[in-house]
Amino acid sequence: MPLRIIFMGTPEFSVPTLLALAGAGHEIAAVYTQPPRPGGRRGLDLQKSPVHQAAERLDIPVLTPVNFKEAADRRTFRNFGADAAVVVAYGLLLPEEILSGTRCGCYNGHASLLPRWRGAAPIQRAIMAGDRETGMMVMKMDKGLDTGPVALARSVPIHATMTAGELHDRLSEVGAKLMTEAMARLEAGELPLTPQPQEGVVYAAKISKEETRIDFSRPAAEVHNHIRGLSPFPGAWFELDIAGRRERIKVLGSEISQGEGAPGQVLDGSLAIACGEGAVRLTRLQRAGGKALPAADFLRGTPIVASAGIA
Template identity: 75%
Template sequence: MPLKIIFMGTPAFSVPTLAALKEAGHEIVACYSQPPRPAGRRGLETVKSPVHQAAELLGIPVLTPLNFRAEEDRATFRAFDADVAVVVAYGLLLPEAILSGTRLGCYNGHASLLPRWRGAAPLQRAIMAGDAETGMMIMKMDKGLDTGPVALTERVTIAPDMTGGELHDRMMQVGGRLMREAMGRLDANDLPLTPQAEEGVVYAQKISKAETEIDFSQPAETVHNHIRGLAPFPGAWLEAVIGGKPERIKVLGSTLGEGSGAPGTVVSEKLDIACGSGAVRLTRLQKAGGKALAAEDFLRGTALPVGTLIARSAG
């Protein structure tokens, strides 16, 4: 017998889970998402979230409260008389009134191997820390931040050059498949819960603009992990002097390189940049307002000869 589900999510990452639950035959009685936000260069138009748009295409009613402080919003949630709420990257901490507002509670799809990387940016932080593995977990939510007991886990290998964007795209498909399995087993009363370990708790703080600049004084592996973890968004960056003027350049791809020298110095025609130890090879770059280009294409239009000190933070 299908479940009556309230789905709560906002970004593109959440959409495959919504689609998987719909395809499994569950009744999605409502969808909650963050309100439409200003978009465009001038912010003159508002854009509905990817989940909002997907839900409308599926004929699911969408609600976009700023929070659940008002009793009216809490009462509306309860009035759906849902069996369960499914939460994937919704963007709000849910109060107890919502956590207990369905018959079976709220289940969250979280992209880490809990208790490692609780919080806002688990995929990026895992890559930036050099983790070789992450995973998708389905947990039953409680009042803490990603502290609830875990129902299902699927581990995912992080390849040495995998970017945050590539891992995001892999994990959102895993998440949809795993949540579909979890809800099927919940419906069959066959979804055991295991408390999280008390050791190994690490928080994945939201990425700040202040940490996006590349620091080539760090070891090459650290620099490489920083670049790929932030690619494609928000994007790690460096500053180079081009045509006599400093210009910010996003670096959207890298691998470990060859050579040595003063940190931030170009040490090969393949765009190997010396780091505090070792070197990192930049493989994909983007000027402000321009297209993302493979390094060889970028260098056809921008001269960065061997010996160039490209990083403002270096030296």
């Protein structure tokens, strides 16, 4: 028989898994997601999460508790009588009463090859660190932070120019298929669980505002990885004097280039920038309030002369 599942997720990354599970014939008893947040052009309208919107299109009940501190919220969860909970980028730590609140437990779709990159930002951290490979894992959740036994895994290569946005989309697709396979195996009573190794644990801390600024004193490969690891969000950036005013410029694309100079020095007319070692070429940029543009288009409206310095 198909499983009765509670789905827990919030961003666009989670939506393909919800759709895949529903499409596989499982009964989605309820969807839990983060409460609506201020959004819109002025930040005044409450915006439902992508998972919330997808659940409404599927006519699935949606719950948005701020946390599970209230006994009534924990009781409501248990009363659904679910076989399992599937968690993909939900955004809340789950108390033990929720972890044990279904017949078979909670299963998390996590975007790394555990135990490497446990935590909040595994996609960005993998690229920023220069990893050549990452993947998706289905893990049975326990009280720790991404420490539970692993059921299934699929690796995904990280190409030299791949951005966090591109990797996000690929892993979201892989994760949907992997979780659907995991729930089919759970339904058949054949889902394996393997404890994570104790060696190789690395934590993927949330990206802080302070670390998004580009440091051109670092080697070119590290600068390139930093830029693509933060593209398209939150975006790596530098500052530039434009018409006598200091302005922040986001860099959403780059490539390794040739040349030497003082870190931050513009080396030519197509935005090759000197780094601590080597150089990077900035290929896609965005001014505050403007559109993201290829470098050639950006330079038509915002000339940056060779030999200038950016910081």
